Amino acid sequence: MPVADGSIEIGGGASRRPRPSGGLALGRLFPRASRAGLKTAHFKQPWLAAGLLTPQLLILVFFFFIPSYKALSLAFVQVDPFGGIQIFVGLDNFLALFASADYRDSAVFTLWFSVVQNVLTLGLAGLFAFATDYVIRGRGLYRSIILMPYAIAPVISGVIWAFLFNPAVGPIAEMLQAIGIPWDPNRRPFDAQLLVIIASVWKHVCYDYIFLVAALLAVPASLLEAATLDGAGHIRRFFAISVPLITPTIFFLIVMNFVYGLFETFGVIDAMTRGGPAGATNSLVYKVYQDGFVQLDLGSSAAQSVVLMIVAVVFTVLQFRALERKVNYGV
């Protein structure tokens, strides 16, 4: 589990440079990062290296390259769902996609959903992580409660949220209506979008929390003590010392949150809104599923997943480029 790996490494001791898994991911993309300290291993027997690489390569072949090839080949055809008839249509699927207002709406929603989700998740996780140091009694309980959502399957949490906020029977919806808010995610698109955001953030806060707590533990106590002597308060110390020192982790989490928002909120959306009302919560990934597996329009669905793949790659590279300069890996 990446979570455990990350925290162990970060908490590994003062003699080692704290380096979150974000640094590892970067090492693969940017050689400079490896010069900054990643160890290089040399294998004398090539079969050992090959043997160690094979499992990962096999996984990549079966879960990335073959599906990507399939998606690419389907993106340029129109196909009978049963696979009997296939007509090559060139770029028609893509042109239809970019001309579609639905697709634009879906892209716009996905974008602002990802941004808001990212900010909220990181903000809340940061707050909880900051507070952890100041929770003296029941710190274990405090952590367990925050970590709990991660253990619940997205679909189950979606169903629970959908029930709590159901305008006809949900207790929270009743409370909202009692104080005069006409809450109704079935008819008010914004309510539905809010609901999806709340559930996604709730589900993902714990992930960010674990990483942030671990990163904060690695901030040298001497620096914090020095700042205390200089008269800096809790909040000042947090923002002036801790935050700059854990920027690699924050950067890593921003990337992970975007990936989560883009790709992994599927279960939550499916259980709570099914992309509705009127497509208000139809994120790009959910649309791929809807068009491909419900509507059986495999050509368009494949075209969408190709677009999504390109967007994800471009987006990640841009993020690395833009944020890398502000991130200090040298501490």
Next chain:
Amino acid sequence: MTGNKRGHGAVIGRLLAGAAVAALVLQAGTALAQERTKIEWWHALGGRLAEIVDKLIVDFNASQDKYELVGINKGNYEETMAAMVAAYRVGQQPTLVQAAERGFLTMLNSGAVVPVPELMQNQGYDIKWDDFVAPVAGFFLVDGKPAAMPFNSSTPIFWYNADHFKAAGFDKPGETWQEIDTQLRAIKEKGVSDCSMVLANDFFWSMLENYAAIQDQPWGTKANGFGGLDTEFVFNQSPMVVGQLERLQSWMNDGVLQLAGQGLAPDQLFTSGQCSTFVASTAAHAGVESTAKFNWSATFLPHEEGVEPKNSTIGGGALWVMKGETDAEYAGAAAFLDFVASPTTQAWWSKETGYVPVTMTAYEAIKADGYYDEHPTREIAILQLSRGTPTDNSRGFRFGNHNQSMQLLVKEVQSVWTGEKTAQQALDAAVEQGNQILRQYEKLHAGG
């Protein structure tokens, strides 16, 4: 209807015994069970209906010792169809699949099915294909034979809470939409119920498509698709259909009509006594009879004032046989279809679920029993289906990839609920997108 290769005489009597026998077979006779050929059947029935399907399967398995039918629920009709298509592409399809009337043309032209008459003939069963009741025959028969075995046929009816109507000062629901409008508003105003009507999940079928049929309004050109693949949707051009959606919109805005939303079945809001009415399939009988704790009843769907109502259209599923299975599996599938088609099973199935009997023999048998005198709401569906002479607008719908255009219609209608679009704008958009799907389908199937 059926050659009755095996005796099904004791089917009903053995219902409970069947369960016990199956349990015994599982426990004591694993060796015996292994010798049986397994036949997979994917179906789309949930809730109370799933329990009845399970009984049907247990009973079939107990009626013979060669085959073991395994029924798997794959969600609703659309989900089952999608799962089947995905499975078919990788050669993992079940032998039998239940597909809704909406998927009829898609399945028929799929090239992935074995026509049921061909299968039955090859397996030595003699089935009379002219025994189907008229509405079933009118929809499912192509050149006098069905490509699939009609199984669970239904039509929407108007369900109501008789206690609520009484409390609001009405004997029963009115016959026209105008009267219903007055009554639903009165139920709300008099404080009898906060929810005069709950919108069924398949409202597009029960409240719009069937509305068009009953009012004799065209949904598409070319006799709603019966006349060829070059059909086009035109339901946005009917002032009546637009008016119906406007009526639903005004009900919703005034709090008369409610949506159940995700995670909650509209049926539950009716059977719990919270909502006074809902328009849904006659198959809701299974659930309503077993859960509603109030005086419920049902009646014919309303019609517009001054309109002579036509028949409603058939809904529900048929059993399709997939290509690419072994001979032994086909033999088992045929045995099951023969079992399903027997008048005894038909009558039992119809009584348990509320689906209409699909054969005349079964219908006559149920009628002769006096069952409909005791349960008058059970006969509404078949009477409504056979009312008058079907027109091009009321025979049913035969559109390619109709699941797709239906989902788009639902999405557009949701934008009426949210207030983003007017009824006319939404239907215009649904027609435009729906026609793209029809053209795409026509393009793919132009050769066949």
